[in-house]
Amino acid sequence: MNMLTKFFYYRPFADLTLCHFLKKRLTLPNLLLEEYFDNFDTHPVTLHQLPKGAWSTPLADVIMLLKIAVCSQAKKLMEVGSFRGYTALYLAQHVSPDAKIVTVDRYPEHGEAYRNTQYAHRIERRVGETSPEIFQQDSPGSYDFIFLDADHSYEAVKHDTELLLPLISPNGFLVWHDYANWGYFDGKNGVPEYLKELSERLPIAHVIGSDLAVYSPAWSREQKHLYEKAIVQKLHHTQIDAWTTASLRG
Secondary structure, three states, rough: HHHHHHHHHHOHHHHHHHHOOOOOOOOEEEHHHHHHHHOOOOOOOOOOOOOOOOOOOOOOHHHHHHHHHHHHOOOOEEEEEEOOOOHHHHHHHHHHOOOOOEEEEEEOOOOHHHHHHHHOHHEEEEOOOOOOOOOOOOOOOEEEEEEEEEOOHHHHHHHHHHHHHEEEEEEEEEEEEEOOOOOOOOOOHHHHHHHHHHOOOOOOEEOOOOEEEEHHHHHHHOOOOHHHHHEEOOOOOOHHHOOOOOOOOO
């Protein structure tokens, strides 16, 4: 860690303030989920308990995740970077009873939200770093939905993504958290930089109304027309008529 990075690492406010001036950091195309999924607005999402802890996924992002999983009828799901396990619990509460969920986290105590609940038997906990060994039992193309929310540094996101991409099914979805304008100077968030590079060879989009980015292998093939139809221009808030827009906030 060089001196400049170290300076910002312990001063997150300074990092966030300067990141505000990086106007062209978030370059992915913007996707409206309600334009991609016909049933996006009709599928209900119900949260009975609120997530605890500073690292918990914000509720707006949780709802987007659940909508993707439910609307795509995912049957095999994985969360990498599970922490307390609230997102995994919410997924178990919304996907079909025969769906299987795998959670991966380096902390042995992860998953407290769903342990000792009626959903625990549907969630497989794996403890360890993201590595070829922890995924060795998974067949290529076997997951319909993967949520990556682990170490956000550029090197870690690249490493984890390269391991997870082969596991996505042809019509599945890989979702990254914290596609957001923070953590550039302190090195804590390299998600935007890595996804910008990856988008040069794969169709990746930012989900409007969230800090999520998403990719599906089908967007290069049979679902390409649906993907392109759901891509919209991101307008500055001063250009939007709040009374007529159908776009989600964001």
